[in-house]
Amino acid sequence: MTMIKKNWLPILVGMIYLLLIVFRSDLALAAWENSRYYLLEMVQILPVIFLLTVAIDVLIPREWIVKRLGSDSGMIGYLFALAFGSLSAGPIYAAFPIAKTLYQKGAKVGNIVVILSAWAVIKVPMLANEVKFLGPEFMVVRWFLTVVFILLMALVIEKAGVKIVAEEEGIQAPVAVKSDYCIGCSACARKMPEIFVMQEGKALVQQDLSLDQEQKNQLALVAQKCPTQAIAVRQQE
């Protein structure tokens, strides 16, 4: 059942293909031709992207990302995210694994929004083409308005508290600290000493936790405020 739940999309696509093969083989063939084109494109691009995500993960220190893209990065963070997304190359789906790695290393949600949006609509090579076909005035006005709305969107999403649901494989406890991510700021231990203790510069979760609803609500806030998103709170089924 869990396997079906996790893979519902490919299963659904497979079923649609089966139906098309049975009832409209011409459409099934056309769909397969399109899929083949995108699959070949992905096979060429994704290995490079995965190498890049591994490089970000291994070579760039968490503190560096937290400082430039984390919750206290302010306007510098937005500008950095804007430059990162604008100077990128490749289709937008290539941006998602990179965005996830940056998020897991401490980038805040607003900056992830800026990176993805800039990657999708204001990439530098695309701007050069836009000037060629539509003229510089059009490109400058569109670029300016797009940047303003991207920043507004990032602010609104941050204020609304929208979260990225990263996979927390292997975490079984109701609450856990991913020690690789923890930078030892001790904010969690100060806010909820009944749950977190600091040990050798890292936060640890106390054993045998029994939390009431108020504590669970406060815990969700503390996890949200952790500058590196190191606190994983398992949703109760």
Ligand code: SF4
């Ligand atoms: S708030 Fe996050 S980074 Fe700071 S000590 Fe707690 S778990 Fe570590």
